[in-house]
Amino acid sequence: MKKFRLYFEEQNRGPLTQLWQQFQRQHAAVLGLVMFSFFLLLTIFAPLLTPHNPYLQNPDLLLLAPSWSDQGLVQYPFGTDDLGRDLMSRLMKGATYTFGIALVTVIGSLLMGLALGAMAGMSKGVKSSIFNHVLDLALTIPSLLLAIIIVAVLGPGLWNTTWAIMLALLPQFVHGIRNAIQDTLKQDYVAAYRLDGASNWQVLRYAVLPNIWEHLTVMATMALSTAILDIAALGFLGLGAQAPTSEWGVMIADALDLIYLAPWAIALPGILVFASVLSVNLVGDGLRTAMKKRREN
Amino acid sequence: MMLHYFLRRAFLIGFVFVALTVLAFSLSYLFPGDVLTNVSGLSSIQPEQQQNLIQYYALDQSLLQQYIAYLNRILDGEWGLSFSSQQPVLSEIIAVFPATLELASYALLLSFVLGIPLGLFAAVKADSFLGKLISAITLVAYSIPIFWWALLLIMLFSLTLGVLPTAGRINVLFDIPTTTGFMLPDIWLSDIAYKAEATQDALRHLLLPAVVLATYPTTVMIRFTRDSMLAVLEQSYIKTARAKGLSRAQVLYHHGLRNALLPVIRQIGLQFSTLITLAMITEVIFSWPGIGQWLLDSIYQRNYPAIQGGLLVVSCLVIVVNMLTEILHTLFNPLARKA
Numbered sequence: 001m002k003k004f005r006l007y008f009e010e011q012n013r014g015p016l017t018q019l020w021q022q023f024q025r026q027h028a029a030v031l032g033l034v035m036f037s038f039f040l041l042l043t044i045f046a047p048l049l050t051p052h053n054p055y056l057q058n059p060d061l062l063l064l065a066p067s068w069s070d071q072g073l074v075q076y077p078f079g080t081d082d083l084g085r086d087l088m089s090r091l092m093k094g095a096t097y098t099f100g101i102a103l104v105t106v107i108g109s110l111l112m113g114l115a116l117g118a119m120a121g122m123s124k125g126v127k128s129s130i131f132n133h134v135l136d137l138a139l140t141i142p143s144l145l146l147a148i149i150i151v152a153v154l155g156p157g158l159w160n161t162t163w164a165i166m167l168a169l170l171p172q173f174v175h176g177i178r179n180a181i182q183d184t185l186k187q188d189y190v191a192a193y194r195l196d197g198a199s200n201w202q203v204l205r206y207a208v209l210p211n212i213w214e215h216l217t218v219m220a221t222m223a224l225s226t227a228i229l230d231i232a233a234l235g236f237l238g239l240g241a242q243a244p245t246s247e248w249g250v251m252i253a254d255a256l257d258l259i260y261l262a263p264w265a266i267a268l269p270g271i272l273v274f275a276s277v278l279s280v281n282l283v284g285d286g287l288r289t290a291m292k293k294r295r296e297n
Numbered sequence: 298m299m300l301h302y303f304l305r306r307a308f309l310i311g312f313v314f315v316a317l318t319v320l321a322f323s324l325s326y327l328f329p330g331d332v333l334t335n336v337s338g339l340s341s342i343q344p345e346q347q348q349n350l351i352q353y354y355a356l357d358q359s360l361l362q363q364y365i366a367y368l369n370r371i372l373d374g375e376w377g378l379s380f381s382s383q384q385p386v387l388s389e390i391i392a393v394f395p396a397t398l399e400l401a402s403y404a405l406l407l408s409f410v411l412g413i414p415l416g417l418f419a420a421v422k423a424d425s426f427l428g429k430l431i432s433a434i435t436l437v438a439y440s441i442p443i444f445w446w447a448l449l450l451i452m453l454f455s456l457t458l459g460v461l462p463t464a465g466r467i468n469v470l471f472d473i474p475t476t477t478g479f480m481l482p483d484i485w486l487s488d489i490a491y492k493a494e495a496t497q498d499a500l501r502h503l504l505l506p507a508v509v510l511a512t513y514p515t516t517v518m519i520r521f522t523r524d525s526m527l528a529v530l531e532q533s534y535i536k537t538a539r540a541k542g543l544s545r546a547q548v549l550y551h552h553g554l555r556n557a558l559l560p561v562i563r564q565i566g567l568q569f570s571t572l573i574t575l576a577m578i579t580e581v582i583f584s585w586p587g588i589g590q591w592l593l594d595s596i597y598q599r600n601y602p603a604i605q606g607g608l609l610v611v612s613c614l615v616i617v618v619n620m621l622t623e624i625l626h627t628l629f630n631p632l633a634r635k636a
Contacts, residue, residue, distance in 0.1 A: 028433075134316065139570075143570075143571075143574065144574040144577065144578075145570075145573070145574060145577070145608065145611060145612075148592070148593070148596060149324070149604065149608060151596070152328065152596050152599075152601070152604050153324070153327045153328060153329075155329075225440065229442050229443075232442055232444075233442065233443070233444060233578055236444045236578075237578070237581065237593060238597070239593075239596065249442075249444075252444065252445060252448070256448075259448070259451075259452065259456065260456065263452055266445075266448055266452070267449070269445075270442060270445030270448070270449070273442045273445060274440055274441055274442060274445065277440040277441075277442065278436070278437065278440035280440075281436060281439060281440050282436070285436065
């Protein structure tokens with residue numbers, strides 16, 4: 001950027017660039033983005049990066065202390081668990097489960113919500129009214145309770161949890177997308193586009209969607225933080241991923257018996273859940289603020 | 298106007314209840330296992346009994362008639378038997394439900410008492426260091442997984458410092474007769490000699506779970522009050538009030554606060570379902586004998602009649618609270634009545 005502006009120039013940058021400029025000014029949000037990218041990279045490359053096999057049990061090194069204590073080994077930075085598995089490798093692999101599966105559920109739920117929300121948003125009258133009532137019902141049932149019921153029907157397990165959380169997140173997506181579409185449909189440019197002879201599909205594709213995607217992103221970040229917390233909570237309760245899987249919530253539940261002996265085995269997975277949720281929330285908050293500021297300018 | 302509004306609400310709530318019971322009813326078919334076992338909750342059914350039971354539960358008739366029979370049973374209070382204890386589900390729910398309500402209401406109260414003033418402060422002094430600090434702490438607390446937070450507090454206060462108990466509602470040495478099911482009123486209503494000690498012990502047991510459970514609603518309350526107050530402070534009627542010469546405190550109280558708290562009322566209803574979800578996790582960690590722990594135990598034991606009943610009760614509670622806060626919101630805010 002030029003420091004001095006000699007001439008009056010109109011700045012007409014694209015909406016994305018403007019958004020990025022506003023986003024960049026918030027240091028907390030940028031920090032969140034860095035953390036988010038870190039978790040994303042960890043999710044994708046964890047199998048290549050883990051120093052040890054996360055499931056390999058080493059009977060000679062049970063409950064090794066972290067390397068910062070005197071009894072620790074530098075090869076095992078966070079020590080080992082009660083079966084002699086390297087904690088750091090397990091934590092890294094856990095990103096794939098907790099963070100990665102949360103991402104998958106949110107993307108799946110977003111796509112389903114987009115389809116249903118578009119149908120609900122574009123329809124009118126009785127159909128839309130019935131849809132609203134069903135949504136109201138689905139929104140009143142707590143997401144975790146809904147997930148628990150789905151798990152009770154399907155049986156516990158990581159994939160069933162994925163489905164359960166996807167379905168539990170769906171109502172808020174449909175609700176939010178429907179409202180966003182209906183707000184956009186009231187705009188004059190949509191009316192103008194309709195007068196040009198655009199069909200429903202064209203209105204949705206070229207007039208509505210480009211104007212709500214920011215809103216969608218913010219919704220997705222909120223849903224992502226819920227999804228991470230729910231996956232970890234279900235894992236912790238024993239309803240989600242099952243024991244050998246190194247999902248962070250499961251790891252906390254596993255380490256509960258060792259709360260006196262190895263408190264770090266509870267603290268570390270928790271810190272990772274916390275940090276990943278925090279990064280998502282920071283990015284979400286930053287995006288929302290950036291959007292608001294861009295609108296004001 | 299208001300009558301019309303209430304009628305619409307009543308219709309909506311009726312519809313939601315019907316849909317909810319349909320869902321609960323269909324669960325007997327969706328759950329694995331024999332439908333008759335799932336409906337009745339009897340673990341062993343004799344062959345000669347079977348025909349009677351099928352007739353009693355109307356299983357030989359059409360689905361619609363089965364559903365109507367199910368509704369009748371729900372209204373009569375016959376919710377089937379729990380697989381694990383062979384006791385009526387409804388009486389078990391009545392026994393555990395007050396504990397959850399007690400915990401949730403204290404947490405909600407705590408979140409009001411802390412959240413609203415802090416949120417207002419963070420909005421009024423948005424640019425000061427303290428205001429920013431409150432916002433930062435809120436964001437951090439908002440991201441903490443509740444079960445981990447509970448474990449951290451247990452590790453600190455119970456295991457390391459040893460000042461607070463880790464589990465239960467009260468020390469088992471105290472024998473408190475159950476009248477209402479709520480611990481503190483029960484203590485005060487009972488005629489025992491050690492009331493003061495029992496109250497103190499119950500409060501010590503309550504402190505950690507209530508703080509853990511209140512964390513999330515408090516942060517939501519702070520964030521929401523802050524955003525709502527900031528939005529109100531930008532309105533032109535605030536400028537008008539300032540221009541009329543009212544003092545800052547007068548403007549904040551008469552024009553700011555009243556308008557800012559309106560959406561907050563509504564938020565309580567929306568957050569209530571999250572609160573119940575979190576209460577379930579909190580109960581499991583602190584062995585709090587409420588409906589959350591009972592429901593999760595039912596899931597581990599594949600106790601389908603209990604899951605069905607628990608779903609119905611918890612969802613009804615959430616719907617009723619939602620509806621109440623919405624009606625309150627409408628009563629306070631004439632603008633909302635049109636919608």
